[in-house]
Amino acid sequence: MRLFACIALTFVLFGCGESDKKETIEQKEEIVYDMYEPSEMAILMNQMYEHNMKVKQDILDGKTPTQFPMDFLKIHSAEMTKASDRNETFESFSKLFIATEKEIFNDESTVDIKERFNNAVNLCVACHQTSCTGPIPRIKKLLIN
Numbered sequence: 001m002r003l004f005a006c007i008a009l010t011f012v013l014f015g016c017g018e019s020d021k022k023e024t025i026e027q028k029e030e031i032v033y034d035m036y037e038p039s040e041m042a043i044l045m046n047q048m049y050e051h052n053m054k055v056k057q058d059i060l061d062g063k064t065p066t067q068f069p070m071d072f073l074k075i076h077s078a079e080m081t082k083a084s085d086r087n088e089t090f091e092s093f094s095k096l097f098i099a100t101e102k103e104i105f106n107d108e109s110t111v112d113i114k115e116r117f118n119n120a121v122n123l124c125v126a127c128h129q130t131s132c133t134g135p136i137p138r139i140k141k142l143l144i145n
């Protein structure tokens, strides 16, 4: 019974939880990589994840990041797995996210850098709660405690 719970949890942790088939493919990504074609948006999302991981490390090392990664603006145009996903909710969350992410690099801000960084990560999570819940546990690892 406990084993079953673990397996179920593993499924929840991968992908957007839209279909079992997609999750299975994502879990086996390394082996059958050429069968899984990520969308432009999925590629961008993974780049944003990696970039923010570096920003987090810089902040922890006491460095102040100063350059907003312009590539993040692609969130407004990148092709998604399902075209219908780019709805009003997505648009407003993406604008809010970009504004909050830009604040991390605003050297005139009086708000603590860790707080500004966490605000941006919380917006990743907030949008994901409306559209794509799968990666949330992974995204939360970006948060600075």
Ligand code: HEC
Pocket: 015, 016, 038, 039, 040, 041, 042, 043, 045, 046, 048, 049, 052, 079, 080, 081, 082, 085, 090, 091, 093, 094, 095, 097, 120, 121, 123, 124, 125, 127, 128, 131, 132, 135, 138, 139
């Ligand atoms: C405005 C909404 C929104 C915001 C903000 C957002 N995401 Fe996403 N994210 C999505 C959607 C929708 C998808 C699914 C894209 C697709 O399948 O085409 C996704 C997919 C992902 C994926 C899975 C990609 C894959 O390989 O399938 C990861 C990881 C991810 N996002 C991380 C992040 C991180 C980290 C942030 C913040 C830096 C972030 N997201 C901000 C909506 C958002």
